[in-house]
Amino acid sequence: MTTPTTDSPARVRRIYDGHAGLYAPSVVTEAAALLDAYLATAEEHGLDRKAADDEGWLALAAAEAVARKYGRPATERTSTELHQLVRELTAALTAEGLEVVPTPVRMGVGVAPLPGGPTWGMNGGLAVALYTDSAWELMVNATRTTSYTIHAPATAAGAAEVAQMVHGVLRGDIPDPFRRNR
Structure with missing residues (x-):
């Protein structure tokens, strides 16, 4: 390359x-x-x-x-692969200093808002999910929500990049994808 x-x-x-x-x-x-x-x-x-x-x-x-x-995978991930990636995401979010919280989002990891940062929905936080047939998805930590694709590798290194990007959104460093006319 x-x-x-x-x-x-x-x-x-x-x-x-x-x-x-x-x-x-x-x-x-x-x-x-x-x-x-x-x-x-x-x-x-x-x-x-x-x-x-x-x-x-x-x-x-x-x-x-x-x-x-980095959108839909060529073949669906197995449940073992999916659970491993979610564990890696959880570890990466924690390594970023973010608080992992419960979420109603299936296969999602909830993240608490940061003091002084933007908030969304009732609890103010975000969630990241990954499914057998999707890319990483960022959404408000709520039952009904809009999701935004995070184009990143579905690997441990990709999970770390996703965590860094989520941290940036929570700090307000990355433009809020949920705000109209961003």
Whole structure:
């Protein structure tokens, strides 16, 4: 894999910032590397990098291709895999210093709000869930809620990135995905 240029991660991040989901740093890095590979191929065909992606189609293609990779899994996860990932998420949230709380969300892990941070719903917290056929999903810790996909690997490292992102949302560092016109 090529090393991303300084500009490629910024271009991919701008694309992802316009989408409803949340995107882990590793996903941005992977999409930036794919964009650089697309641009290198364009150069091999005699095109200038700027001219090759003047309208941003290659950047969009790279961002979309990588995001899709972390959406629905190619095959459904087993219950053993799913429970292991939920345990890894719980450990990662705790390692982030977050309070894990009960949740009505099936296969979810509830997270208490942070003092001074934004709140949602009746109890103010969030929940993260992962299902046999889904990506990580962020939602308000409530029975009925809207979920937002967190594009991140379904691995221990991905669980750690999800925990960091949830912490960022709870602190208000990451734009609130539940707020209209974010």
